[in-house]
Amino acid sequence: MSLTLGIETSCDETAMALVADGRLVAERIATQIDAHALFGGVVPELASREHLRVLAPLLDDLLAAAGVGLEDIDNIAVARGPGLLGSLLVGLSFAKGLALATGARLVGVNHLWAHLTAPALEMDISYPALGLLVSGGHTQTYLIRSPLDFEVQGRTLDDAAGEAFDKAAKTFNFPYPGGKFIDVIGQRATPDKSMFPRPYVNNDNLDFSFSGVKTAVVNYVAAHPHLRLPHMPEAGQDVEDLLAKAGVLDEFAEVCASFNWCIADALRIKVDRALTAVKEQGVTSLVVAGGVAANSVIRRVMTELAESHGLTCVLPPLRLCTDNGAMIALAGEKVAQAGWKHDLDLEAIPRGRAIPWDYQRIVEEV
Structure with a gap:
């Protein structure tokens, strides 16, 4: 051994x-x-x-x-x-x-x-695969031929998806790290798909950019200042309970759901495009990893996308x-x-x- x-x-x-x-x-x-x-x-x-x-x-x-x-x-x-x-x-x-x-x-x-x-610590990964790495510092797609052979297909041009979540959470004055609060609170509502623009999708390339949606969130909150908590919750304080007592939980939920959908759908469009681009490589699975891969909406959207291509979606457990x-x-x-x-x-x-x-x-x- x-x-x-x-x-x-x-x-x-x-x-x-x-x-x-x-x-x-x-x-x-x-x-x-x-x-x-x-x-x-x-x-x-x-x-x-x-x-x-x-x-x-x-x-x-x-x-x-x-x-x-x-x-x-x-x-x-x-x-x-x-x-x-x-x-x-x-x-x-x-x-x-x-x-x-x-x-x-x-x-x-x-x-x-x-x-x-x-994910290979707990499940088999079939190669070749398309990999989506989505984290605070990086959002990239790879053609993965083996655990030692990675070829970048698309990359972050400026801000990664995780950075967009962090900026939105900070704009709302959620505690750090705030992405999990956006995910959990957003599950309470149906997204308004016109609230935020899906970033950098009106093109034909495989790269990512989330700087525009960061600006959109800041501008939206500036126009609706009640969507910024007056002070950051203290350690151990229930954020949902705080929002409910302030009478803004439902509105916060719709904003979080809309933002979540916006990021997830932008990822879906680019990953779908990447899967089509590498189709002739015989890809058999879609591997999604990184800190933002813990997001429930992204996990669901990527699973559905993989199934639509007849592929297995490989998602690490949350702790990984x-x-x-x-x-x-x-x-x-x-x-x-x-x-x-x-x-x-x-x-x-x-x-x-x-x-x-x-x-x-x-x-x-x-």
Whole structure:
């Protein structure tokens, strides 16, 4: 049995997991939501310091839970990007130190590819597949020929879908992260499909842009100021109850439902277009992953779209939608099993830069 440790520090979640032969052995995560909620979003310097503070105790806890020692680890997989550079460097330095101390193989992992590999921890993925990654920082489609072969079909030109959800939630003065409140509250109403424009769909390409709908939300709330809570709810305070007491729950629900539909339908149009573009590649499944893949409307719309094309829709369980160590461990394991690794000169790659294929062949000692 080969044991792989996965380390994830690309943004504001410090996560670790152990995977053996495609099976999750144990995982641990330290969230920073409460710390960043005070500022309404992620503060990069604070995120880096928190990663540094919790990495070592998190590893000790993980090893104890799995009943293994550092000497039992064969591969150390670490998210190398894209992400916040400071956060990535903390995780990368920690992983390099462990690799140097233990002799385990070091494997840098593309964080985006790992998201689209994550569902394989609990279900089979049939390849080739079309992948939709939808998160706070990225919205992209890929032709996925194998767990190591990803070809971008469409990408975010400016703001990702998750950024649009975050901006809308902040405009409403919902607590951070606010996308889940838009989803839950929106389930109470029928969307008004004319309330917001579906962003960047009147074209013939596969790329995404959500900056326009962000502006549309801001302008709508400016014209209807009662749709902005007078103060952000305190920790533990029920947002729906607060809206009901203010007498605006029904109106908020319609706005949230309309916004949710607008984003989901824009994704549907582009993914439908991408599926048609790669039809001759023999695609057999649609894989949807990333933090925004937890959104109930997007999950339903993508399932229906896949079925209309005669494909299987592969959706990760909710716990694997957000950043986690298990996806990094699994992706790293697949790279190592294919005979690849990194040396200690592995570099972190921040958002906005392409992640190179700079692996080196594993040479087994005789």
